Amino acid sequence: MNLKQYFWPRSLLSRTLVLTILSVFIAQAVASLFWYTQSKQREVEGLKAASESMAQVFASTTSFFQSLPAEYRHIALEQLRNMGGARFFVSFNTEEIRIDPIPDTISKREAVDTIQGVMEQKLPNVENILINFSRPETLRVLNNNLLLSDLPKSWAHHTLTLEPLNPPVLVVQIELDTNQWVYIAALLPAPYVTLENDLVNADQLVFLVAITLLLLIFTFTLIRNQTRPLKRLALAANRLSTDIEQPELVEEGASEITTVTRAFNLMQKRMQRYMHDREKLFGSISHDLKTPITRLRLRAELIDNEVQAAKINKDLDELEIMVKGALQTVKDTDIHENVTNIDVLNILKSVAEIHNQQRQRVFIRGAQDLPFSCKPLAFKRCLTNLIDNSVKYGDEVTVYVQDSEKSLDITLIDNGPGIPEEHLKKVFDPYFRLHTDVHGTGLGLGIAKNIIRAHGGEIILSNRQSGGLQIDIAFPKVEQ
Numbered sequence: 494m495n496l497k498q499y500f501w502p503r504s505l506l507s508r509t510l511v512l513t514i515l516s517v518f519i520a521q522a523v524a525s526l527f528w529y530t531q532s533k534q535r536e537v538e539g540l541k542a543a544s545e546s547m548a549q550v551f552a553s554t555t556s557f558f559q560s561l562p563a564e565y566r567h568i569a570l571e572q573l574r575n576m577g578g579a580r581f582f583v584s585f586n587t588e589e590i591r592i593d594p595i596p597d598t599i600s601k602r603e604a605v606d607t608i609q610g611v612m613e614q615k616l617p618n619v620e621n622i623l624i625n626f627s628r629p630e631t632l633r634v635l636n637n638n639l640l641l642s643d644l645p646k647s648w649a650h651h652t653l654t655l656e657p658l659n660p661p662v663l664v665v666q667i668e669l670d671t672n673q674w675v676y677i678a679a680l681l682p683a684p685y686v687t688l689e690n691d692l693v694n695a696d697q698l699v700f701l702v703a704i705t706l707l708l709l710i711f712t713f714t715l716i717r718n719q720t721r722p723l724k725r726l727a728l729a730a731n732r733l734s735t736d737i738e739q740p741e742l743v744e745e746g747a748s749e750i751t752t753v754t755r756a757f758n759l760m761q762k763r764m765q766r767y768m769h770d771r772e773k774l775f776g777s778i779s780h781d782l783k784t785p786i787t788r789l790r791l792r793a794e795l796i797d798n799e800v801q802a803a804k805i806n807k808d809l810d811e812l813e814i815m816v817k818g819a820l821q822t823v824k825d826t827d828i829h830e831n832v833t834n835i836d837v838l839n840i841l842k843s844v845a846e847i848h849n850q851q852r853q854r855v856f857i858r859g860a861q862d863l864p865f866s867c868k869p870l871a872f873k874r875c876l877t878n879l880i881d882n883s884v885k886y887g888d889e890v891t892v893y894v895q896d897s898e899k900s901l902d903i904t905l906i907d908n909g910p911g912i913p914e915e916h917l918k919k920v921f922d923p924y925f926r927l928h929t930d931v932h933g934t935g936l937g938l939g940i941a942k943n944i945i946r947a948h949g950g951e952i953i954l955s956n957r958q959s960g961g962l963q964i965d966i967a968f969p970k971v972e973q
Contacts (some may be wrong), residue, residue, distance in 0.1 A: 495722045495792065502641065505718075507914060507926040507973070509573045509712055509714060509716045510709055510713060510716075512718070512870070513705075513708055513712045514705065514707060516691060516707070517701075517704065517705045517708055517871075520706075521701050522920065523627065526837055535871075536600070536685070537599070537603055539684075539685065539882070540603055540681075540685045541598055541603060541605055541607050541918065543681060543682050543685055544603070544604045544607035544608050544611075544681075545607055545608075545611050547608065547663070547679065547681070548607065548610075548611035548612050548615070549611060549615070549683075550580075550609040551608070551612060551665050551677050552611065552612050552615035552616055553615075554618075554675075554677065555612075555616060555669075556573070556615070557717050558570070558585075558669075558675060559585075559669055560775065562736060566585055569583075569663050570583060570584070570585065572894075579805065580679065580685070581653075581674070581678060581679030581680075582634065582653055582676075582677070582679070583676065583677050584634060584635055584676045584679040585673065585674070585675060585676070585849045586635060586666075586674045586676050587636075587673070587674070588636065588637065588672065588673045588675075589638060589666060589674060590621065590629045590633050590634070590635075590664075590666060590676060591633060591637050592625045592632075592633070592664055593621075593627055593628065593631040594625045594626060594663045595627065595628060600662075600685065601626055603683075603895040604626075604663070604681065605624050605625065606664075607664065608624050609622065609624050612624075612667070614944065615888050616667065619667055619668065619863070620668065620670035621667070622662075622665070622667050622668075623664070623665070624663070624664070624665050624666075625664055626662065626663055626664070626801050627661065627662050628659070628661060628662070628663040629653060629659050629661075629662055631639055631847055632653070632664070632678065634676070634678065635676075637779060641653060641662075653678055653679070658687060659726075660680060660681070660687045661687075662679070662680060663678065663679050663680065664676070664677070664678050665678075665893055667713050669873075673840070673866070694869050699883075702777055709722050716888070718746070719746055719747055719750065720970065721746075722742070722743075722745050722750050722754060723744060723746070724752060725743075726742060726753065726754055726757060728751075729757065730757065731949070732832070733761065733764075733777050736762065737765055738765065739761075740756055741758045741761070742754050742757060751765070765859060766826075778922065786809055786812060789805070789809055790806065790809055793806050793809070795804040795837060806811075809929050814873075822862040831868070832866050832867060832868055832871060833866065833867075833868075834864045834866050835865060835866075835869050836861065837861045837865055837894060837896075837901065837903075838857065838860070838861055838894065840869070840872065840873050841857050841876060841892055841894070842857065842875065843873075844873065844877050844880050847855060848881075848884050848904075848956060854884050854888065854889045854890070854893065855880060855884065855890055855891075855892065855959065856889070856890070856891040857891075857892050857894070858891060858893045858894070859892075859893050859894030859895055859896070860894065860896065861894060861896045861901070862896045863896055863898060863970070864968075865896070865898070865968070865970065867948055867968065868947075870950070871944045871947070871948075872944070873941065874941075874944060875940070875944040875945060876903075876940045877907055877938075878937040878938065878940055879938075879964060880892070880905065880938055881937065881942050881968075882908040882938065883905055883909070883962070883964070884907075885909070886909040886962075886963060887907025887908045887909030887962060888908050888909065889907065889908050890905055890906065890907040890908075891903075891905070892904070892905050892909075893906070898970065899969065899970055900968060900970055901967075901968040901970065902965070902967050902968075903964065903965075903966045903968070904964065904965050904966070905962075905964040905966075906957065906961055906962075906963050906964075907961050907962050908961050909961055909962055910960075911956040911957070911960070911961060911962045912927065912954060912956065912962060913927075916958070917954045917955070917956075918956070920938050921938050921939050922939065923936055923939050936952060945968070948968055948969075949965050949968070949969050950968040950969060951967050952964065952965070952966050953965045
């Protein structure tokens with residue numbers, strides 16, 4: 494099974510739209526990757542510098558409080574808070590505060606490693622330095638049972654929250670002595686406050702979607718305008734086999750499409766001239782041959798030798814039959830009839846009625862569920878020839894009609910002796926006959942095949958194992 498046949502779009506419009514989406518996606522992916530690689534390097538360098546600066550402040554603050562006697566540290570911290578001089582939240586705790594860390598990202602790891610390195614360098618006498626990031630809503634302060642939201646807003650909310658972004662909070666805990674921890678919480682400076690690590694941010698995603706939609710709209714409009722004349726050309730080509738007198742196509746669209754349309758119109762004109770010339774030719778042949786045949790019959794009457802006269806009249810009869818047969822072939826395959834919707838079962842019943850007067854010899858099975866367009870008289874001639882042959886040589890025939898969206902299938906099964914395998918294709922040749930009876934010209938099957946093919950269909954003869962001949966006909970549904 495070819496998966497491409499089932500999943501790849503078939504129309505030019507859908508294929509162009511899919512390729513447009515793919516091209517935009519690939520172009521944006523390459524551009525975003527290049528932008529991400531370049532900007533991320535600059536962002537990491539900037540984040541590293543900002544983290545080093547904050548670490549310097551944290552280390553200085555810790556050193557300042559470390560230099561004070563333990564009983565004065567809380568007093569100095571309270572004065573600092575009242576003066577509003579702190580850019581971050583500082584507290585002295587008797588235990589390590591549990592932190593619910595945010596997921597690891599490149600930016601987070603870079604900030605933590607940088608601050609860790611600077612503070613270890615600046616505070617060599619401190620053994621335990623803990624650094625992490627927490628969400629504001631889960632941030633614990635002062636002790637493990639108190640959340641940031643439980644504090645008065647004047648204490649830390651303006652320092653550690655930045656609504657509506659609510660970025661992650663950097664938390665540094667330094668153990669000065671046993672059960673003495675310095676707790677520092679702060680926000681990273683802009684533009685690193687959110688620690689974003691997305692390859693495509695929201696603004697870029699909106700831009701990508703907007704550009705893609707605009708391209709799709711323009712592409713859809715362009716391709717639809719270009720494929721409309723192609724679709725009309727395809728429909729005209731499908732109808733050409735049944736309606737050679739259809740009006741010319743309007744030459745519009747791109748230059749290549751205009752050239753194809755002009756060539757199609759020219760081909761249709763040539764075919765029309767050819768069919769008109771053929772009709773005139775056979776009409777002239779019919780008229781011109783009648784006079785010499787009549788003269789030859791009169792001369793045959795003047796011959797005293799009755800045997801020779803009979804032979805000449807027999808030859809003239811055969812010649813007249815051949816001329817009439819040729820004219821009948823041209824007439825019965827005439828493609829100038831208008832195409833209309835027909836009721837297939839009604840036509841079959843009208844053909845069967847002729848053979849079912851004394852007893853039923855033609856049986857019709859099936860139904861027509863969908864419209865079917867063809868040339869009614871030619872279609873009836875075709876079925877008449879086939880059913881006549883089936884009744885003549887098979888006594889009884891059953892006609893099965895199977896209708897679908899793509900084709901109308903008709904199957905004829907008779908009770909006759911069938912046709913030798915070597916003659917199954919030859920029976921369509923003009924004047925070829927398997928039987929020697931005087932009724933018939935050997936043109937019926939050939940005419941039927943020409944009518945079927947003029948409608949874009951196919952006919953297949955086959956011998957059934959249980960006996961009898963089976964004729965399978967498929968008429969494709971021509972899109973209007």
